[in-house]
Amino acid sequence: MKKQQTYAEIMESRGIDRREFMKYCSLLSVYLGLGASGLPKMLKAMETKPRIPVLWLHGLECTCCSESFIRSSHPIVADIVLNMISLDYDDTLSAAAGHQLEAVRKQIMKEYKGKYILAVEGNAPTKDNGVYCMVGGDSFLNVLKETAADAMAVISWGSCASFGCVQNAKPNPTGAQPVHKLISGKPIINVPGCPPIAEVMTGTIAHVLTFGTLPELDRLGRPKAFYGTRIHDKCYRRPYFDAGMFVESFDDEGAQKGWCLYKMGCKGPTTYNSCSSMKWNGGVSFPIQAGHPCIGCSEPNFWDNGPFYSRLAAVPFVGTDSNADRIGMVAVGAAAAGVAAHAIGSAIKKKSADNDNEE
Amino acid sequence: MAKRIVVDPIPRIEGHLRIETVLDDHNTIAEAYSSGTMWRGLELILKGRDPRDAWAFTQRICGVCTTVHAIASVRCVEDALGIKIPDNARIIRNLMNATQQTQDHLIHFYHLHALDWVDVVSALSADPKETSEIAQSISPWPKSSPGYFKDLKARLTTFVESGQLGIFTNGYWGHSAYKLPPAVNLLAVAHYLEALEFQKEIIKIHTIFGGKNPHPNYAVGGVATAIDPNADNVINIEKLSMIKKIIDDTNTFINQVYIPDLLAVAKFYKDWGSIGGGLGNYLAYGDFPETDIHDPGSFLWPRGAILNKDLSHVDEDVDPKDLSQIKEEIAHSWYTYDGKADGGLHPFEGQTNPKYTGPDLPYEYLDTDQKYSWLKTPRWKDNPMEVGPLARVLIAYVKGVDEIVDTVNFVLKDLDVPAAALFSTLGRTAARGIECKQTAGFMKHYYDQLIANVKKGDTKVYDSSMWDPERWPKEAKGFGFTEAPRGSLGHWIHIKDKKIEDYQIVVPSTWNASPRDGKGRSGAYEAALKGTPMADPEKPLEILRTVHSFDPCLACASHVMDMNGNEITTVKIV
Numbered sequence: 001m002k003k004q005q006t007y008a009e010i011m012e013s014r015g016i017d018r019r020e021f022m023k024y025c026s027l028l029s030v031y032l033g034l035g036a037s038g039l040p041k042m043l044k045a046m047e048t049k050p051r052i053p054v055l056w057l058h059g060l061e062c063t064c065c066s067e068s069f070i071r072s073s074h075p076i077v078a079d080i081v082l083n084m085i086s087l088d089y090d091d092t093l094s095a096a097a098g099h100q101l102e103a104v105r106k107q108i109m110k111e112y113k114g115k116y117i118l119a120v121e122g123n124a125p126t127k128d129n130g131v132y133c134m135v136g137g138d139s140f141l142n143v144l145k146e147t148a149a150d151a152m153a154v155i156s157w158g159s160c161a162s163f164g165c166v167q168n169a170k171p172n173p174t175g176a177q178p179v180h181k182l183i184s185g186k187p188i189i190n191v192p193g194c195p196p197i198a199e200v201m202t203g204t205i206a207h208v209l210t211f212g213t214l215p216e217l218d219r220l221g222r223p224k225a226f227y228g229t230r231i232h233d234k235c236y237r238r239p240y241f242d243a244g245m246f247v248e249s250f251d252d253e254g255a256q257k258g259w260c261l262y263k264m265g266c267k268g269p270t271t272y273n274s275c276s277s278m279k280w281n282g283g284v285s286f287p288i289q290a291g292h293p294c295i296g297c298s299e300p301n302f303w304d305n306g307p308f309y310s311r312l313a314a315v316p317f318v319g320t321d322s323n324a325d326r327i328g329m330v331a332v333g334a335a336a337a338g339v340a341a342h343a344i345g346s347a348i349k350k351k352s353a354d355n356d357n358e359e
Numbered sequence: 360m361a362k363r364i365v366v367d368p369i370p371r372i373e374g375h376l377r378i379e380t381v382l383d384d385h386n387t388i389a390e391a392y393s394s395g396t397m398w399r400g401l402e403l404i405l406k407g408r409d410p411r412d413a414w415a416f417t418q419r420i421c422g423v424c425t426t427v428h429a430i431a432s433v434r435c436v437e438d439a440l441g442i443k444i445p446d447n448a449r450i451i452r453n454l455m456n457a458t459q460q461t462q463d464h465l466i467h468f469y470h471l472h473a474l475d476w477v478d479v480v481s482a483l484s485a486d487p488k489e490t491s492e493i494a495q496s497i498s499p500w501p502k503s504s505p506g507y508f509k510d511l512k513a514r515l516t517t518f519v520e521s522g523q524l525g526i527f528t529n530g531y532w533g534h535s536a537y538k539l540p541p542a543v544n545l546l547a548v549a550h551y552l553e554a555l556e557f558q559k560e561i562i563k564i565h566t567i568f569g570g571k572n573p574h575p576n577y578a579v580g581g582v583a584t585a586i587d588p589n590a591d592n593v594i595n596i597e598k599l600s601m602i603k604k605i606i607d608d609t610n611t612f613i614n615q616v617y618i619p620d621l622l623a624v625a626k627f628y629k630d631w632g633s634i635g636g637g638l639g640n641y642l643a644y645g646d647f648p649e650t651d652i653h654d655p656g657s658f659l660w661p662r663g664a665i666l667n668k669d670l671s672h673v674d675e676d677v678d679p680k681d682l683s684q685i686k687e688e689i690a691h692s693w694y695t696y697d698g699k700a701d702g703g704l705h706p707f708e709g710q711t712n713p714k715y716t717g718p719d720l721p722y723e724y725l726d727t728d729q730k731y732s733w734l735k736t737p738r739w740k741d742n743p744m745e746v747g748p749l750a751r752v753l754i755a756y757v758k759g760v761d762e763i764v765d766t767v768n769f770v771l772k773d774l775d776v777p778a779a780a781l782f783s784t785l786g787r788t789a790a791r792g793i794e795c796k797q798t799a800g801f802m803k804h805y806y807d808q809l810i811a812n813v814k815k816g817d818t819k820v821y822d823s824s825m826w827d828p829e830r831w832p833k834e835a836k837g838f839g840f841t842e843a844p845r846g847s848l849g850h851w852i853h854i855k856d857k858k859i860e861d862y863q864i865v866v867p868s869t870w871n872a873s874p875r876d877g878k879g880r881s882g883a884y885e886a887a888l889k890g891t892p893m894a895d896p897e898k899p900l901e902i903l904r905t906v907h908s909f910d911p912c913l914a915c916a917s918h919v920m921d922m923n924g925n926e927i928t929t930v931k932i933v
Contacts, residue, residue: 051523060399062914063373064422064573070470071559071572078552086523091370095474095530097903098366104528125399131715132733134396135375136367138721166401166419173400173713195422195573198559237592250578251821256585258592280571284563284601287570291593292583295415297574303416307409 051083052209053108053116055147056090059140060133060167060176061122065158066092068195072202073282080202084209085117102136109150117208118151120144120161120179123168127175144182153187153214154179155204159297162190162221169303180221187214190221194297197278200226220300222272231268231294234276237261250291261288265309267296361389363724364896367396369906371471373423374913376872378902379725380888386896391881391888392727393872395734395913398693402711405862410436410854411826413862414577417850420864421914425573426459426565427843428864431850434652436579439837439854443651445819448581450808451568453647454602455575456841457801461609462561463844464748464795465617467910469554472788475904476624477539477547480532483519485545487512494546498619502553511549531898538627547624550616561609564802567598581821586813599810606802613799621792622773625785632776635784635905637887639668640742641750642870644679644849646842647801659801660842663754666742668782673757677739679849680838682707687865688736691729691874693717700730701877703738706851706863707836736873736882737865745883746846746870747909749790753781762800766793784887787908828857843867845912868912884909 058066070077081087089105096104108116122140125132130139148154156179159165167176180188191204204223207215215223232238240246240260247254247261254260262269268276271294275286287294293309296302367377375397381390405416414432421428430452437444444452487508494503518524531537539547562572568584569575576583585593645655645662655662663673678684686703689696695712696702704710716730725731738744755763770789771778780786812818825831831854839850846867853861873882881889887905894901 051521053523058375060397062419062422062425064419064425067422067425067573070466070555071562073559076556077559078555081526082518085525087525088523088528090526091368091375092373093470093526094370095479095527097370098368098899100529100531100898101368101370128715129720131717131720132398132400132713133375134377134720136721137365137377137723140375142721166404166416167399169404169416171403173403174398176399194419197571249821249823249826250581250583251585251819251823255583255821256587256590256593256818258585258590275571281559281563281566284566285570287576289592290566290568290570290576290584292570292576292578295576303404306412308412308415309409 051086052152053088053112054085054090054119054205055088055105055108055116055151056092056119056121057140057144057147058091059120059122059124059144059160060174061158061160063092063121064195065121065160065201066090068198069157069201070198071281072198074199075202075206077202080205085205088116099136105147109147113150115152116150117153117155117205118148119155119157121157122160123164123176123178124182125167125174125176126182127173132174132176141182144179148183148186151186153189153208154183156180156188156190156192156221157201158196159192159194159302162192163300165194166303169301188221189214189217189223192220192222192227192298192300193273194302196298197226197274197280199278200274218272226274226278227272227298229272229277231271231273231276231288232266235268235288236276237288247291255291258291261291261293263311264293265307265311266293267299267302267305267308267312268294269312271296271299271302273298362386362896364893364899364902365724366899366902369903369911371474371903371907372911372913373421374911376906376911376913377725378884378888378906379727380899380902382893382896386893388888388891388893388902391885392725392731393734393874393882393884394725394732395872396732397913398713398733399914400713402862405859407858409828409857410439410852410859411579413852413859414579415574417862417864418574418577420866421912422573423912424459424463424843424845426455426569426575426577427841427848428850429575429577430456430841431839431848431864433577433579433839434841435837435839435850435852436854437837438652438839439835439852440579440825440831442580442822442825444581444822447586447809447812447817447820448822449648449651450805450812451582451584451820452577454802454805454809455565455568456646457798457805458561458564460798460844461613461795461802462558464791464798465554465561465613466558467791467844468617468621468788468795469551471910472907473547473551473624474530475900475907476537476628477551478532478534478537478544479515479527479530479548480519481537481539481541482545482548483512483516483541485512485541487545489542490545490549493542493623497623498615500615500619502549508545508549511552512545515545515548531900534895534898534900536894536900539624540627543623543627547620550620553616554612557608557612560605564602564605567594567602578821580823580826584820586818586820588813588818599806599813603806606799606806609802610799613796618792618796621789622770625774625789628785629774629776629780631785631904632774632780632783634891634901635787635887635908636668636782637889638743638745638881638883639666639782640744641665641753642677642739642744642746642847643751643754643842644677644840644847646840652839659760660751661755661758661760663758664739664744665750665753665757668779670753670757670778673754679840679851680707684740685849685865686738686741687869688738688876689730690736690877691727692732692735693730694735703877706849706865709863730874732874734869734873736876737870738876743873743876743880743882743886744870746867747787747790748794748844748846749781749787750846751842752790752793762797763793766796784905784908791910831857834860845910846870866912868909871909872911872913884911
């Protein structure tokens with residue numbers, strides 16, 4: 001094997017000076033919830049670790065996760081795909097095609113046995129031998145299982161891979177199932193959202209790369225750094241909720257003054273994500289700021305928890321120190337969330353999840 | 360003996376596509392078969408849901424053209440319920456749509472298509488000084504010094520020498536069909552990276568109005584984002600100034616990077632001006648209304664159809680609501696109609712009963728004499744049609760839209776090729792650039808329109824008159840459409856008792872990537888591939904060039920919808 005460069009060496013060779021490098025690490029450190037104390041450890045890791053091969057598979061999906069990924073503002077996407085990781089297989093970006101592309105996947109699986117990351121965008125249809133998603137003449141289901149077998153860890157990008165998303169909504173015609181219901185005996189990180197925020201995606205990879213361990217996950221397998229609190233808890237419109245000042249109709253007086261969207265069906269009170277703190281597309285805005293209620297796109301079964309414009313029957317807790325582990329069970333869709341939580345917990349504990357395909 | 364070449368997966372597209380070709384003795388493509396290999400069944404998922412939610416479901420058909428299904432969806436619900444949106448909502452939707460097209464085309468050219476023409480490894484032997492001279496001779500773009508390219512070359516060399524080639528692993532580097540000199544390859548690699556960095560800026564306009572991208576939010580009745588120049592929580596001058604800056608920067612990037620690169624690269628591939636033409640039939644529903652979506656005469660992209668490459672005439676009788684004009688066939692698709700394996704239906708009468716009859720998995724080849732795709736086969740007035748940038752540009756060109764006529768003539772003159780060269784793989788790729796320049800201009804146009812309205816005190820963005828389902832008729836039908844980056848997109852809805860009774864979609868890539876029809880006639884991909892000479896069948900670069908020139912979107916294509924409540928039949932693998 002040829003010499004592998006560390007992230008720091010790559011940055012240096014790209015003309016990024018020490019100061020810029022430190023700045024990047026500091027930002028990352030803050031986003032990962034490590035604060036200033038995490039910085040030295042992160043710097044050390046960046047300076048000594050080689051690039052980890054990543055195989056990025058696409059199943060039943062819409063590619064919104066890939067599109068979100070390439071919007072990352074820090075680090076920039078060129079740094080990620082060319083320097084930070086070795087993105088050796090990705091239907092969306094790879095130069096190679098057909099059997100030459102499949103050869104790359106098999107080569108990495110062999111050469112880096114147990115040392116590559118499997119990233120999955122989308123999920124697998126399980127009905128009828130998997131004929132509803134076929135890649136290279138085989139079912140995506142088989143390709144997924146084969147590629148997962150020797151992966152170090154699995155990242156489930158987006159709500160499709162994490163929880164099932166739109167094709168898994170009732171009546172789920174293709175039998176689409178999220179990754180954790182199909183893969184067992186592997187650590188799985190769920191990064192839900194339709195799509196997830198770009199910097200949440202790159203931050204999750206950076207955490208694994210930097211510390212050589214999975215980020216701490218909550219009961220639904222999500223990194224606590226990004227899914228620890230509800231959108232409602234950090235929403236800048238929260239004072240209007242507490243004051244009982246609500247938008248009643250788009251473009252009414254309340255909408256023009258930026259009041260709370262709870263009565264328009266906002267799912268912020270039951271949705272765990274970083275939208276209201278990190279915001280989207282480099283911190284420009286997020287759905288509530290743009291005047292539309294949150295549709296809860298990072299929660300399990302959110303498509304079946306609607307209609308989107310119907311207000312929640314009750315807001316479960318309003319304290320700002322609550323987290324998903326403590327109150328997830330009382331949120332809307334509690335039963336479904338429980339099933340998913342159980343399955344993910346099992347997967348992480350390397351128990352068999354084979355009998356967990358019920359829906 | 361005939362040789363069969365399979366390319367599966369096709370990379371750098373959206374979704375899952377497989378191409379099988381049969382070569383003749385001279386390694387020229389004699390037959391081509393296009394197969395969509397995924398299906399998600401959203402039609403059954405949408406049935407019975409709130410029509411006001413439909414935009415979010417259909418938007419998830421595609422996260423690349425992540426706004427077009429939402430626009431078509433809110434338009435079809437508004438059409439059904441008789442909602443007339445305020446002028447500002449028209450402007451903002453048009454601005455978001457123009458933003459999408461511009462950003463999508465830029466990503467396509469550099470990140471999905473460029474590697475078919477640009478040899479990354481060849482760039483390693485470039486003379487940075489020569490690259491600099493070329494760059495400065497074609498554009499005033501400031502990042503063009505010898506030092507800039509020298510630095511890039513050094514970084515690229517380090518990257519390749521690391522032994523981890525990442526996304527560039529196993530590309531067809533060194534293939535004899537790559538014609539660019541090393542200096543131009545280095546220039547293209549530089550702009551591949553710059554465009555990757557810049558595309559995320561363009562899309563921030565979606566974040567301002569839709570809260571996020573991908574998948575910004577929409578609303579039936581207008582837009583959700585309020586405007587008040589004297590308030591701090593909504594669209595005010597700060598956000599408007601951000602939009603203006605993005606629009607200006609976007610126009611600069613398109614005009615100083617994309618268009619000069621397109622022309623510079625195209626000059627080395629002029630032989631592709633006579634390869635990959637295909638059907639010669641072009642269709643566009645049109646879009647970007649200046650008045651109202653029901654007034655096609657006001658569309659900046661005009662509606663119409665061209666048949667048999669006839670640039671003297673546009674057929675303006677395009678009516679997607681006319682039951683006789685559009686039919687979807689299933690002769691070679693894994694579906695049945697009323698238990699029968701064949702036939703054609705208008706989307707208003709459509710059915711989607713999946714029935715896989717392909718080979719057992721895993722398979723080496725599909726049985727292309729039988730059914731071989733999850734895509735249906737749409738036909739307009741019984742003609743196979745190509746949709747997309749080339750169709751739109753040709754129709755606008757023939758109809759005499761000033762800016763398009765000027766840009767097309769400029770491109771033809773610069774490349775020194777006749778108008779007939781437009782009917783080709785090169786023409787399709789050039790048309791996308793021409794269109795991108797046009798839609799970047801639209802962005803400015805809509806910004807000016809929005810400012811003019813706000814200036815005169817009009818900040819209304821929403822019509823709430825039909826928001827409450829209690830006010831809806833017991834039953835209503837509507838049609839919504841848009842010109843998506845990849846072509847004409849139509850949504851048909853049937854609302855009954857406040858719920859979705861039936862919802863159908865015909866998407867651009869279904870027109871272009873469809874399998875053969877009942878008469879054995881190919882769709883646009885298959886027709887365009889036929890007759891293509893291949894330098895090395897083991898490395899089918901030429902197939903990628905032509906297929907990518909259409910910008911395939913297979914997650915879209917395999918979601919032809921129908922909600923007649925047909926149960927999914929149990930699929931038996933034969």
